[in-house]
Amino acid sequence: MQQPTPQPTPQPTENATKYAWTVPPDRTRVIGTSVPRVDGPDKVSGRAKYTYDIARPGMLHARAVRSPHPHARIVSIDFSAAKAAPGVRGVLTWKDPGTEVMYQGDVVAAVAADTEPQARDAARLVRVEYEVLPFFSSEAAAMQPDAPVVFPNGNTQAGQTQETGDLAAGFAAAAHTLEATYSTHVITHVCLESHCSVCEWNGDQLTAWVSTQGVHASKQQIAGALKIDQANVRVICQYMGGGFGSKVTADAPIIIPARMSKDLGAPVKMVLDRKEEHLDSGNRPSAFARVRAGVSADGMLTAFDGVTWGTGGAGQGANFPLPYIYQFPNRRRAHTNVYINTGLQRPMRAPGHPQGCFVTEMLLDELADLVGLDPLELRLKNLPPTAPDAMWAEYYRMGAKQFGWDRRHPTGDRNPGPIKTGMGVSANQWGGGGRAGAAHVRIQPDGSVLVQCGSQDLGTGTRTLLPVIAGETLGAPLDAIRAEIGDSNLPFAGVSGGSTATPGIAPAIRIASGRARDALFARVASALDAAPEELAAGDGRIFVKAAPERSLAWRAACKLLGQEPITADGQWEPGFSSVNTSGVQFAEVTVDTETGIVKVTRILAIQDCGLVLDRLLAESQVYGGVIGSLNFALFEDRTLDPRTGVMLNPNMEHYLLAGMTDVPQIDVVLMDMPERGVIGIGEPPTVSTASAIANAVRNALGVPIRSLPLHPHRVLAAIDAHTNSGGGPA
Amino acid sequence: MKAFAYVNPSNESDALAALRSGGIVRPLGGGQDLLARLKDYLDEPDRLVSVKGALNREAAATGDGGLRIGAAMRLFEVAEHPEILKRYPALAEAASTVGSPQIRHQGTVGGNLNQRPRCWYFRQEEFVCFKKGGNRCFAADGENQYHSIFGNDGPSKIVHPSSLAVPLVAYGARFRLASASGEREVAAADYFTLPSMQTVQKENVLADDELLTHVILPAPGNVRSGHYEVRFKESRDWPMAFATVVLAMNGPSIDSARVVLGAVAPVPWRAEDAERVLRGRLLDDAAADVAGEAAVRGAKPLAQNAYKIRITRTAVKRAVLAAAGRSV
């Protein structure tokens, strides 16, 4: 039985003092500097082997047979033609006849063959007879009162209404009220490396190379699904082309090859193609919010009443935080999950936050105009009190100066000509506190160091954190340190998700390294004529604190170990990391009113993550987050054919993604808070770019912007709707 | 993907002979369209005949002051060719924005002109539409935001995908087509065909055993040309609407005009109303405005693409301004 998660923060231990992140002034820091990724050269030169690149002797290739229908009952499955096809070694039934497929791309069966092309061709020869059933391809269709029963437990599921304060009094206190409906759309994760795995059995032991955000989590799930001992499963993931939340589940692309490999007595590989990836590897749910909100004459938010809904596909929820960050003393919110026949949502980088952020931030700009206040002023008046984990007011003021907010014109660019410019802002918040992770450190007598941790690097640079932390702590040169991650035979670590990986493992590596260093001090102290407590390590030397000229070079010190290496272990402990971050973003755009085309010209992101371990890695998280959110605002849009429920753009062509030239100047300001310890930064930067961009578009055009994505035709429609309603500036 | 035989002839006549070697045979240029269609199970030829090494890859002057471009010329070469840049700048510009640098380095002139539609129903196997031998056009009442606003009375609502076709029609180019039994020349404007129930599975008059071997451009004369593409993304994307204008000048005023629209119709679309209103006008802002207005007269949007009228008007206006040497 699983434990309820998560856990409250326990109290710091004595290790928190002993191995605190502070660095003595007589030493050069490694932590907080810009250390390039240790595996960067391997990645850019192609030496890094991703799961996609794994090839095992005698390996077969599996390919799924998937439903072309959004909803159907499987009447029969006929494998005879497929079995006779060249190279085919085996078939597997994933869903039995009589059961239903619930979306286009739902897995029915699989085929394994000698080569991938053979498997692809053979999968098409599996004849599945379907009885086509009613389906929904939109939230609106599923919400019709007379809609057919597609989901027997309800096509929709209403959540509890949450209410705080006195709504009537809130609206009574309002000088202005606004009613509007906001919405965001479904996007998919689009990991560059699609979901894939290679499974190989040796007796009753399974080795699985999986593109996964959690080698340990995958191990447990695979064992559970196959009903074998977790100790008999080893999961390896050395390099990974992105997950964004979609690679936590051990799903068909792992379990199918695991089962077929057992049956067929050969390693089996399964790699999804881009279409399968779009259809059946997760997505971010849609969000709709019908909001009524009130604001006082002096710009204090008084009331918020929101009815929300959204879809996470065939049977999954779509909730999101609302209102987001800003304080409405009186508020009510009722949410309904709507089920439609599409692939299922999975956590996607800051689940729920971009949606809640969009609704709230767009609403705030409209309220600011009603009151006649600068939108930044309105925000400053309604933020939660400033605290180390709630620094928005300070960041907004800082950012306004750096970005040139004083050059922002009031809503609606009055300059003649078709190209309008605008600015927008938006805030974000995230938890990002990890609490589990173990590490092992070994100092070899030749001075080389092995650091092991069963975390994994989903592209964030996790591997590089091991030498950064161990190098800081041991004082060993970085190139003497070898980092091992991405293997479930290594010490336990949690999933790389929820921005918890770094705060989860960094304390363990710090403690293990600290213990190893202390053990080394004990073994070499006599050679320096000092007591172990009098020693310090740094810059490649072990030295006497009081007399740094009495020192040993790192390798010379290690030589004194004789033939006996030092080993030390560490576990996450409180006191090295914390939870809750805040950030703000500014956006500047141009909008061509004759084409509807939005170009983002500048983004400023101010973000904190406690102690910055590696500046390059932290900044790269912000770049990636901003670009992802820009894609959400402008480009990505899962488009379904309304009459067939079939996805029209399961590719990277009509499913638009920013290219290099579509990415603007991005300025990142990392706010150092070393005293708070390590906090994750993977998610918060992707929360607010989209709403900052959308508000900048609103500022440029002077028309309400209430839904994403900002495709040209939708921007033109927003302009037209406003003009036709006789509107001046919004 | 169905296994196919691969033929790599080194000259035109061998290539033409290979086209008649039986079964379904397709010429292969850079493969940027064809290989994707094979992988998506949209086409299942028995044989591919590579024409990259068989067809001409140069741009050579013709006796009457024009230019003759071999169909194997790569798109990046079209974009960078000094004569094309100087005398047919709209063509060079159109070639320079296609897809991405990789696509422009692989893609050929012949492949660009003969590529199949990018309609998202056509490109998804699940939809067996008129173009694939089915009995309906899914875009007619489906997601048709990227479909045609002109020439869409026929069975298919596609827009022609070729960027090069539009300036070529505007410059009055002709195409040389050859088969093992002879050759012919067809005006670019007559090469592309509006879909009828009989012709809906093709976009042009090319026969299965023919190749497009050359593009022949007439001497430009005293013209100014302008080209404008309304593009959302700056790379790896398709223009939402675009226009080439070629203006024969008489001093400061326009003697005659060719205005051709792209991504709005199943063929490169001549905007004859716009050509008429430009005739005899000074080349100025007002000319750009009236040409834009005239160009979209008669547009018949589908349910979701009325916005294309506005961006088409913008494209024409800006193409005229570009011809006048002005940017937006």
Add this chain to the structure above:
Amino acid sequence: MHHPDSPAVVPGVQCEHIRHKAMYVMSVENRDALRFYDAYDSASYWCQETSSGFGPDGHPVRPDCCIAGRGCCRH
């Protein structure tokens, strides 16, 4: 509220086969989050028995229905 991914899956109430990401994300409680927004559940769920978002009976996996009374539910 819990971590934003954290729904109310309580051992002994929901089926032992139900899974969601927060079970594998080792996070500390974000106790202060209530200051910023109400509790909500954006989690996606799957079933250990089927390795998919649908249970052995073909119906969606959700904490509100993966409870005693559902045929496939185990404790």
